[in-house]
Amino acid sequence: MRNLFDGFLYVSISSALLSVVFFFLTKGKGQSVKVLLVLLFDALISDTANEIYFRSGYQGDLIGNTYFVTQFLIICQFYVLQLVEKRREIRSVMISFLVICIFHFTYNQSINEFQGLFRLLGSAIILYYAGYHCIHIYKTRPTKNLFQFFPAWFTAAIIYYFSLNLLLFVCANYVFKNASPEVGVIFWGFHNFNNIVKNILFAIGIYKGVEGR
Numbered sequence: 001m002r003n004l005f006d007g008f009l010y011v012s013i014s015s016a017l018l019s020v021v022f023f024f025l026t027k028g029k030g031q032s033v034k035v036l037l038v039l040l041f042d043a044l045i046s047d048t049a050n051e052i053y054f055r056s057g058y059q060g061d062l063i064g065n066t067y068f069v070t071q072f073l074i075i076c077q078f079y080v081l082q083l084v085e086k087r088r089e090i091r092s093v094m095i096s097f098l099v100i101c102i103f104h105f106t107y108n109q110s111i112n113e114f115q116g117l118f119r120l121l122g123s124a125i126i127l128y129y130a131g132y133h134c135i136h137i138y139k140t141r142p143t144k145n146l147f148q149f150f151p152a153w154f155t156a157a158i159i160y161y162f163s164l165n166l167l168l169f170v171c172a173n174y175v176f177k178n179a180s181p182e183v184g185v186i187f188w189g190f191h192n193f194n195n196i197v198k199n200i201l202f203a204i205g206i207y208k209g210v211e212g213r
Contacts, residue, residue, distance in 0.1 A: 012192035013047040015199040016040045022206040032151055033209075035078045036202060042070050043195075060112035068115070069101055072122045075158060079129045082151055083136060086129070093125060119169045123162045130158045145211060153205025161198040165191065 023029070023037050046067035053063055076094045080087050101118060105111040133155045137146070146152050168191055 009051075009189075009192050012195045013044070013051070015196045016044050016047075016202075019199055019202040019206055020044075022203050026206055028210065031081055032078060032154070033206060035074060035081065036154060036206070039071065039074045039078075040199075040202070042067065042074060046070075060110075061114045062112045065105075065111050065115045065118075068119055068122060069098065072097060072126065075126055076129070078151075078154065079133060082133055083129070086132070090129065097122065097125070116169050120166065123166050123169065126158060127162050127166075130155050130162070134159075147208055149211045150205050150209025153201055153209050157198045157201035157205065160201065161194050164194050168194075 019040050020037065023033065023040075046063055050063040050067075073094055076090050080090050083090065104115075104118065109115065133151070137149070137152055137155070141149055141152070
């Protein structure tokens with residue numbers, strides 16, 4: 001069973017490569033799709049480093065927490081590009097979130113511990129701007145062209161991924177502290193599945209979304 005979930009983990013990590021391949025095969029790359037490329041490389045580097053970290057005998061969530069913060073900032077930058085009327089607000093949120101994280105990790109809770117509360121907060125903020133972006137698309141885009149609009153695919157992937165992960169983050173602290181390691185591996189397997197679906201949606205968005213890049 002453990003080998004099965006380890007294999008699932010590697011599929012999750014490598015699934016980001018599909019979007020990277022489509023990125024280099026497509027033409028007309030604008031700022032929005034380049035932000036996605038940065039997000040994909042951030043995920044690949046973090047997931048690979050995290051696997052090496054644990055294989056080397058280290059424990060803790062240093063890399064996972066760092067990745068969540070960088071992921072939060074990159075996704076917010078995407079919405080800075082998409083939501084002109086919200087740019088100043090989103091940039092202020094990015095700076096505030098980063099400053100709060102630094103103070104929290106320095107004086108309150110070690111960055112090496114699983115940061116369930118901050119992941120909940122960050123996910124909620126991202127979902128707010130993703131939802132706002134959905135309304136923005138509805139008001140400004142012709143429905144018939146929606147499947148060719150790259151930002152719509154990006155936001156669909158974000159809403160799917162972070163909505164389900166909110167449920168995981170709510171339960172994560174209890175599971176990791178009280179359940180057996182085997183249960184923890186199975187529990188986190190749901191996150192890996194979400195990650196695979198998210199990356200597939202990203203890949204489809206790059207391939208089909210010829211507009212709004």
